[in-house]
Amino acid sequence: MSNVWLPCGDYHQYYEEDQGWWQSRFIKFKMILLLLIVFVGIPQLLPGYFVSVATMVGYTAMGALGVQLLIGYTGLVTLGHAAFIAVGAYTSTLLVLQFPWPPFFTDLGLAYPISILVAGIVAGIWSVLFGLPSAKVKGFYLILTTMAAQFITVDFILTQYISQIGGRGQAFSLPPGTIKIGPWVIEGDVKIYYLMAVITTLMVIAMANLLRSKPGRAWVAIRDNDIAAEALGINIVRYKLLAFFVAGFFAGIAGAFWVSNTAALSPEHFPWFWSLWLVGVILIGGVGSIHGAIFGSIFMVLVMEGLQWAVIPLSAYYPKLLIDFAYIKDAAFGLAICAFLIYEPNGLSYRWWQIKNYFNLWPFSY
Amino acid sequence: MELFLMSLITGILVGGIYALVALGWVLIYKCSGVLNLAMGELTLIGAYVTLTFYQAGIPFILAVIGTLLVGIVLGFLTERVFLDKLIGEPILAVIMVTVGLSFFFKGMVEFIWGTDTRVFEPPIFGIKPIDIGFLKVSPVYLWSFILAIVLLVIFVCFFKYTRWGLSMQATADDETAALSLGVSARFVYAAAWAIAFMSAGVGGALLGNINGINISIGYLGLLVLPAVVLGGLNSVPGAIVGGIIIGILQNLSGTYLDQYFPGGVKEIVPFAFMAVFLLFKPYGLWGWERIERV
Numbered sequence: 001m002s003n004v005w006l007p008c009g010d011y012h013q014y015y016e017e018d019q020g021w022w023q024s025r026f027i028k029f030k031m032i033l034l035l036l037i038v039f040v041g042i043p044q045l046l047p048g049y050f051v052s053v054a055t056m057v058g059y060t061a062m063g064a065l066g067v068q069l070l071i072g073y074t075g076l077v078t079l080g081h082a083a084f085i086a087v088g089a090y091t092s093t094l095l096v097l098q099f100p101w102p103p104f105f106t107d108l109g110l111a112y113p114i115s116i117l118v119a120g121i122v123a124g125i126w127s128v129l130f131g132l133p134s135a136k137v138k139g140f141y142l143i144l145t146t147m148a149a150q151f152i153t154v155d156f157i158l159t160q161y162i163s164q165i166g167g168r169g170q171a172f173s174l175p176p177g178t179i180k181i182g183p184w185v186i187e188g189d190v191k192i193y194y195l196m197a198v199i200t201t202l203m204v205i206a207m208a209n210l211l212r213s214k215p216g217r218a219w220v221a222i223r224d225n226d227i228a229a230e231a232l233g234i235n236i237v238r239y240k241l242l243a244f245f246v247a248g249f250f251a252g253i254a255g256a257f258w259v260s261n262t263a264a265l266s267p268e269h270f271p272w273f274w275s276l277w278l279v280g281v282i283l284i285g286g287v288g289s290i291h292g293a294i295f296g297s298i299f300m301v302l303v304m305e306g307l308q309w310a311v312i313p314l315s316a317y318y319p320k321l322l323i324d325f326a327y328i329k330d331a332a333f334g335l336a337i338c339a340f341l342i343y344e345p346n347g348l349s350y351r352w353w354q355i356k357n358y359f360n361l362w363p364f365s366y
Numbered sequence: 367m368e369l370f371l372m373s374l375i376t377g378i379l380v381g382g383i384y385a386l387v388a389l390g391w392v393l394i395y396k397c398s399g400v401l402n403l404a405m406g407e408l409t410l411i412g413a414y415v416t417l418t419f420y421q422a423g424i425p426f427i428l429a430v431i432g433t434l435l436v437g438i439v440l441g442f443l444t445e446r447v448f449l450d451k452l453i454g455e456p457i458l459a460v461i462m463v464t465v466g467l468s469f470f471f472k473g474m475v476e477f478i479w480g481t482d483t484r485v486f487e488p489p490i491f492g493i494k495p496i497d498i499g500f501l502k503v504s505p506v507y508l509w510s511f512i513l514a515i516v517l518l519v520i521f522v523c524f525f526k527y528t529r530w531g532l533s534m535q536a537t538a539d540d541e542t543a544a545l546s547l548g549v550s551a552r553f554v555y556a557a558a559w560a561i562a563f564m565s566a567g568v569g570g571a572l573l574g575n576i577n578g579i580n581i582s583i584g585y586l587g588l589l590v591l592p593a594v595v596l597g598g599l600n601s602v603p604g605a606i607v608g609g610i611i612i613g614i615l616q617n618l619s620g621t622y623l624d625q626y627f628p629g630g631v632k633e634i635v636p637f638a639f640m641a642v643f644l645l646f647k648p649y650g651l652w653g654w655e656r657i658e659r660v
Contacts, residue, residue: 152634276465283458287456
């Protein structure tokens with residue numbers, strides 16, 4: 001790990017130390033503090049509203065991690081990621097609702113955890129299916145095939161066919177108590193938050209480790225120059241499809257988590273807007289870094305909530321504003337993206353890196 | 367057989383409108399390399415602007431010309447305010463700015479005009495079908511097609527024979543060489559956006575005559591993306607042919623596939639066809655095949 005900054009005179013004696021995630025005492029302290037904030041501070045100390053906002057941040061981050069993997073690390077631009085999230089969500093819901101679980105499983109609360117895994121795998125396979133053109137197609141043409149994934153999956157297959165299963169009409173709803181992990185029924189802001197925190201943490205760890213192993217290096221090589229990568233003996237089709245699978249897997253798990261958050265499901269939760277939103281998240285956060293996906297999610301969700309807060313006091317004077325809020329929100333969001341890309345094209349993670357460097361080199365920052 | 371011919375002709379006629387919008391898209395791409403995802407919203411704006419003019423009592427043709435003028439202004443403004451600053455930035459950022467623009471435009475359109483479906487009142491084209499030899503065609507389609515073709519011809523002539531058009535072609539071909547010959551790249555980019563706004567605007571106005579105007583016009587505008595990919599991203603004839611193919615496909619699938627796959631197959635088929643088509647011709651029909659070396 002060459003990018004870990006070590007204090008002067010600190011050196012490693014073993015390769016294991018050199019490969020470690022948390023190399024210095026300061027980093028250990030920092031990460032433990034972060035984990036404490038995530039697992040204790042936010043859910044226990046903050047009121048419910050903020051916890052649900054944090055859950056939203058986590059859900060966005062789950063999706064954004066997959067997009068980051070595809071766009072930021074493999075260079076495959078995708079504008080249809082919401083489709084794979086939707087596939088995961090529907091797989092999980094249908095498994096929980098329709099599959100004839102033996103009582104043993106439901107008693108132990110295994111149905112939902114198993115469905116999360118299956119959702120990930122199904123979404124991954126679905127994603128590979130739409131990733132197949134990437135073997136031949138590049139750049140802008142690939143953008144269009146991923147867009148096709150969005151429209152075919154969400155607007156057609158899910159809306160017209162999958163939603164009809166079980167005769168519940170357009171929207172599925174999960175009765176209380178069906179979403180159960182082990183002995184815990186997942187309901188209420190705090191429990192959903194904990195589920196989100198665990199899944200997001202696992203995802204970040206999995207992705208960080210993938211990226212520093214062979215597939216990760218292969219992906220980065222493909223992103224930087226795919227012909228050179230092929231000349232180095234990397235099977236680019238296989239690794240591109242693997243990237244699609246992993247991104248789809250993450251998306252599927254995100255979708256399965258979303259079910260527990262809303263306890264209801266309809267195709268409207270996964271519009272094309274959401275795919276674009278996820279790309280916006282990583283562009284604002286910074287392309288090509290895991291930090292980027294998370295900073296971007298925090299920023300975007302907070303901006304949206306902030307807009308809401310800005311409008312509510314005004315609505316007393318202009319009642320029309322509240323009705324038109326959705327439109328203004330869209331417009332403001334669009335402007336925010338444009339302004340951000342124009343004035344901060346490297347994203348938030350670059351800023352973060354600058355701040356970190358400043359303090360690492362302090363007081364002699366030259 | 368008659369049903370087949372009927373959907374074929376309707377497809378070609380609607381395809382003419384798509385071709386018009388696709389032309390604007392390809393111009394932007396050729397001149398400045400920007401993949402414009404806001405095209406759907408541009409058609410939306412055009413449709414509503416024409417409607418507003420029309421409802422103010424201006425005849426339809428003049429309303430369309432007014433839309434063209436508004437399109438020029440908006441196109442120049444958009445380019446100057448947003449895209450001018452992004453020259454030289456990574457292409458993904460530029461694409462995302464157009465996405466941001468599409469949210470912005472859509473939000474503004476909804477804010478200004480609301481979300482109800484509106485129609486041109488009184489209707490511009492008669493309801494009585496026109497007999498064209500062996501078939502009856504609704505006059506809306508026919509006149510829209512004729513107007514679209516006229517505008518297409520005007521745009522292509524502009525591109526081929528005028529000084530500005532030639533400078534756009536030069537920039538599209540080789541930007542550095544064009545710059546060295548004294549072509550202003552900034553002007554060319556702005557002109558490309560102005561033309562895109564104009565063509566999309568008129569396309570939107572024509573589409574609005576067919577089914578009424580609401581947000582779904584934006585989706586129809588999005589259909590130009592499969593059209594341009596089908597034709598090849600940097601080919602003007604490709605955009606026109608692609609637009610017509612998409613129109614035909616859409617109508618044929620609406621006629622024949624709808625009974626097997628009920629519900630919205632018409633909207634999906636262009637995208638599905640394009641995804642499969644790209645597997646066999648990765649650069650569309652006439653797109654430039656880039657030979658890459660390490």
